[in-house]
Amino acid sequence: MEEESKSLPPKDNFSEWYNELLMMAQVMDVRYPIKGIYVWYPFGFSIRKKVYNMLRALMDVDHQECYFPMLIPKPELLKESEHIKGFEDEVYWVTHGGLSPLEIPLALRPTSETAIYPMYKLWIRSHADLPLKLYQIVNTFRYETKQTRPLIRLREITSFKEAHTAHATWEDAEKQVHEAMDLYSDFFTKLSVPFVINKRPDWDKFPGADYTMAFDTLMPNGRSLQIGTVHHLGTKFAKTYDITYEDDKGERQYVNQTCYGISERCIAAVIGIHGDNKGLVLPPNAAPTQVVIIPIVFKSGGEEVLDVCRKVKAILNDSGITAVLDDTNERPGAKYYKWEMKGVPFRIEIGPRDIKNNAVMLVRRDGVKQSIPMDGLSQTVQNKLMDFQAELLKKASDFMWSRIKDCATLDEAKAQIESGWARMSWCGEKACGLEMENVTGGKLLGEPKGMTGSGTCPVCGKPSDKVVLVAKSY
Ligand SMILES: Nc1ncnc2c1ncn2[C@@H]1O[C@H](COS(=O)(=O)NC(=O)[C@@H](N)CS)[C@@H](O)[C@H]1O
Ligand SMILES: [Zn+2]
8 A cells, every 4th residue: 555655734733633644554544435434444453453352351251242233124223212313314224125125124223222122122031131231343324414534423333332231120220331431431541541421411312311421532622522422221222122021020020221332433532632743652552563673784783683673572572562573674764754653652773782782772652762671671661561551641631631621601611612621510401501502612511420519500590519511522
């Protein structure tokens, strides 16, 4: 694949930088001839594979992975009125099989409740079948009308991890919501992505849900990105799809359900938050290549240097660090440029001087350079990788929290959301919430978990200890 010769725009021109970077680092090719649908390059796909293997490992602790059909018969999709109201203008339809029109049009799944729950009705009979905790990682389709962007707002969501659980009681489902939030917190922390969990206002919850808890992070341009959601569905879908179980008194009860989803937006967050003017900066947990070894060879001594490089690669790989040796005949400078663009966390330079000192030169992606002894090399590199992981999270976290500002008036909030999140009091009334959105031009992200603060609603003046975050969001 041709390497773009263009230079990367500066990051403070965020959307230009972001789009160009996806191409130059060969993450996603945005040239596919359907709007909102993009192609994973092999390198991008290797990032996705590593990130989603980490997500699978977390899910597999107490969920089972499965696979449901992509095609959903129209009657099933239309069954849950609130759900379909939320999705009817986003659903793609299949109307023909070859040349013959289909009697029953089929929807491409926008999300899979209406594919899964008719089967849950067949599968769940008694208390013994609960709790049921399944998930799948599939592509889903949404005819998005807001601006589409690679990894952020796609019409084919290629990496949609959706979990669907069923429980005996509302409280059991509520407990599952908390477990899901813990699992998501763990996952995003492993990606060095900071977040705030916001309880979405009722008018912005998932269609058909009792309530929605959303994970929001802050992108460098001050816009909020919803990187995951956890929904308590109560018995609404159970009543619609008649999903019941026999309780220990022999009575039939509706199940209580939850569902929670993450998409490739988690990768958009890693790229957007950590990248810099030289390209991607991948936290080690998200980096397909964690260390690239660059031989520094001069006229003579090349063979010996290459031998030591091969040895170092083997030592690192044997200790579980993914290291590659770039022994192509490009100039070192060209190699540095290429691997920095691809966000490799560490580079190890080895030349005759390093060999003489029985050491290697370790260069961290953000420029920190240090000669480290060959003895105990893999442990040292392992520690440096973990330090980098933590430093990236701290830097991103400090940035996010520095961009949350308490605003007493709507005008103050309007100004603040140009660069971050405005925290305001809110009486909880929908009319006031919508007015806050109108005046600020932002969205109410909802009530941030763990934050309270007494004040007065900036619209109606009522005293309240509820706070909300307001933001410009993707
Ligand atoms: N068009 C899109 N492109 C990329 N990611 C998206 C898109 N729409 C939603 N997402 C991501 O997918 C997550 C889950 O989507 S959702 O609508 O909120 N929830 C559901 O669909 C539920 N069935 C939980 S699986 C969202 O939090 C968001 O991070
Ligand atoms: Zn109010």
